[in-house]
Amino acid sequence: MRRIPAELVKRYEAEGWWTRDTIGDLLTRGLAAAPGTEFRVHSASRPWCGTFADVERVARRLAAGLHERGVGPGDTVAFQLPNWMEAAAVFWASAVLGAAVVPIVHFYGRKEVGYILDAVRPQVFVTAERFGHLEFQPDLCADVPVVGVVGRDFDELLAEKPLLGTLPADPADPALIAFTSGTTRDPKGVVHSHQTLGHETRQLAASYPPDRGKQLTAAPVGHFIGMVNAFLIPVVDGTPVNLTDVWDPGKALALMSRYGLHIGGGAPYYITSLLEHPDFAPATHLPYLRYAGLGGSSVPAAVTKRLAGLGIHVFRAYGSTEHPSITSSRHDAPEAKRLFTDGEPLSGVDIRLDEDGEILSRGPDLCLGYTDPELTAATFDEEGWYRTGDIGVLDADGFLAITDRKADIIIRGGENISAPEVEEVLLGIPGVAEAAVVAAPDARLGEHAAAFLRMLPGHALPTLAELREHLERAGLARQKWPEEVHGVEEFPRTASGKVQKFRLRRDIAVRN
The missing domain is CATH 3.30.300.30 (ANL, C-terminal domain)
Known part of the structure; x- marks a missing residue:
C-alpha cells in the first residue's frame, strides 16, 4: 500500500473525517436505528421484499456460518451477484466479520473473473447459478475454500444462529477491494480502508438533497458507487432500498409510477434513456426526476441544459474508484456551476493541476493503493497525490471542468x-x-x-x-x-x- 504522509493522517483524524469506526460498526448502528425500513428487489428472476432487519438476519447467519469455517478479520470475501438481496447479505456479513469484501461486476466474463480471483485469493466466493450471461463455472473457483451459489447451495452457508455484534478490526485495514478497468491490460484492484470508505459514505449521505425521495438503484452493486448507494448510504440515512437487477427504461418508468420511486442520477444514460422511452409521460414521471446528480461518464452540456429545461435540478460530480468524490457541485450552487462544471473540491480534498493540466488529488476518501505494488508506485507520490489521468481547468472560483483524458x-x-x-x-x-x-x-x-x-x-x-x-x-x-x-x-x-x-x-x- 502507499505511504500516507503523517501530517495528512493527523489532519483527517483531527477533522473527524477518519474515525475509529469500522464499516461493521457503521452498519450495526444504522440497522439498529431503522430495522423496519423497506428493502425490495424488483426482478423478473429473483424478486424479494422485506425489511432491513430481515436482510440483517440473513447477513448475520451468513457471518456466523463463515466464521465457523474460519473466516474473520483480515480475510477476503468475493462475490459476483446482480442487484439481489443476497449481495447485501454478503457485503454486510463481510463487514461485521471485519473481512475485506471484493465485489465483482455481474457481467464480467471468464477472463476478468479468473484474473480477480487469482489476484486476491479470497477465502469465500459467492456467485449466482445463472443470470443473463453469468453462469457458475466451478473450475474458476476450484482453489477457493468456501464457495456459495445463490439458487443452489447458498443457504447451506447460513448458521442457525446469527453472529451478534462485530468482530474487532483495525479501521486503517482494508475493507474493500474494488476492481476497475484502466490503462492496464487487466482490471486494477483498488484497496479502500474502513476509514476511506466510511468517510466517502458519510460525505455522500450528507451531500444528497434531503427531499430526493425513495431512490431506485440500477447501477450494478459490483461497482463501487452502486454498492455504496445501495448498501451503505440508505443504512446511514434510514431510507428504503429499492434495487433492480436489469436496466430497462420502460420497467423503470413503471416502477416509478407504481411505487413512487425516484431516479437520482448516475451516468447520463440512466436519465436520457427514460426521457427517450415511448412510455415517458412528463406529467406522470417528471415529479420522480426531481434531481439528477450526474457523473461516472462524460457529461455533455447539451444534456445538462436539456434536463434543466425540463425542470430537473442538475448537479455534476467527478471522481473515480480510486478517489470516489473529488469534486461536486452542491445541489444549491448557482445554476451555471451545476450545469457546466464538475464542481469544487469536497471536504478534505486537495487538487492541483500539473504542467500538462493533469488533475492530481488527495483526500480522506482516497484509496490505500492497488493490489499491484508497481501500479501503486507509479500512480501515487510521497506527498499523497494521486495522478488521475484526467485533464481539467479550474475557474476563478475554484470549480473544476474536465476537458480531456490522458488515461487510455x-x-x-x-x-x-x-x-x-x-x-x-x-x-x-x-x-x-x-x-x-x-x-x-x-x-x-x-x-x-x-x-x-x-x-x-x-x-x-x-x-x-x-x-x-x-x-x-x-x-x-x-x-x-x-x-x-x-x-x-x-x-x-x-x-x-x-x-x-x-x-x-x-x-x-x-x-x-
Whole structure:
C-alpha cells in the first residue's frame, strides 16, 4: 500500500473525517436505528421484499456460518451477484466479520473473473447459478475454500444462529477491494480502508438533497458507487432500498409510477434513456426526476441544459474508484456551476493541476493503493497525490471542468473499458498485425469502443460479427466489445513510433 504522509493522517483524524469506526460498526448502528425500513428487489428472476432487519438476519447467519469455517478479520470475501438481496447479505456479513469484501461486476466474463480471483485469493466466493450471461463455472473457483451459489447451495452457508455484534478490526485495514478497468491490460484492484470508505459514505449521505425521495438503484452493486448507494448510504440515512437487477427504461418508468420511486442520477444514460422511452409521460414521471446528480461518464452540456429545461435540478460530480468524490457541485450552487462544471473540491480534498493540466488529488476518501505494488508506485507520490489521468481547468472560483483524458480508457455508460485489455485480445485474431481501440461518441452511452486493425498481407479485415465471436471465446465481458471496426493501412504515429490515438478519435468523430 502507499505511504500516507503523517501530517495528512493527523489532519483527517483531527477533522473527524477518519474515525475509529469500522464499516461493521457503521452498519450495526444504522440497522439498529431503522430495522423496519423497506428493502425490495424488483426482478423478473429473483424478486424479494422485506425489511432491513430481515436482510440483517440473513447477513448475520451468513457471518456466523463463515466464521465457523474460519473466516474473520483480515480475510477476503468475493462475490459476483446482480442487484439481489443476497449481495447485501454478503457485503454486510463481510463487514461485521471485519473481512475485506471484493465485489465483482455481474457481467464480467471468464477472463476478468479468473484474473480477480487469482489476484486476491479470497477465502469465500459467492456467485449466482445463472443470470443473463453469468453462469457458475466451478473450475474458476476450484482453489477457493468456501464457495456459495445463490439458487443452489447458498443457504447451506447460513448458521442457525446469527453472529451478534462485530468482530474487532483495525479501521486503517482494508475493507474493500474494488476492481476497475484502466490503462492496464487487466482490471486494477483498488484497496479502500474502513476509514476511506466510511468517510466517502458519510460525505455522500450528507451531500444528497434531503427531499430526493425513495431512490431506485440500477447501477450494478459490483461497482463501487452502486454498492455504496445501495448498501451503505440508505443504512446511514434510514431510507428504503429499492434495487433492480436489469436496466430497462420502460420497467423503470413503471416502477416509478407504481411505487413512487425516484431516479437520482448516475451516468447520463440512466436519465436520457427514460426521457427517450415511448412510455415517458412528463406529467406522470417528471415529479420522480426531481434531481439528477450526474457523473461516472462524460457529461455533455447539451444534456445538462436539456434536463434543466425540463425542470430537473442538475448537479455534476467527478471522481473515480480510486478517489470516489473529488469534486461536486452542491445541489444549491448557482445554476451555471451545476450545469457546466464538475464542481469544487469536497471536504478534505486537495487538487492541483500539473504542467500538462493533469488533475492530481488527495483526500480522506482516497484509496490505500492497488493490489499491484508497481501500479501503486507509479500512480501515487510521497506527498499523497494521486495522478488521475484526467485533464481539467479550474475557474476563478475554484470549480473544476474536465476537458480531456490522458488515461487510455473508454467510459461506456459509466463502465470503464481498458483499451489495452481489448487490444491484447484482438491481437489473437489470425491476421491482425496491430490493434488500437479508442472512444467513439455515442448518443445513448456517451462513448463506446471502436477498433482499428492493421492486417497482415493476404488477410481480410474481420467483420464485426467475426470480431465479437473471437471476444466471446476469449471470455471478455460484452460491455467491452467494440461496436465498430475499421481497417487501416498504417497507423498515425509519433516520432517515437507510438500510435496517435487522438487522430483516430478525431477520425471517428468526423465519420459519425
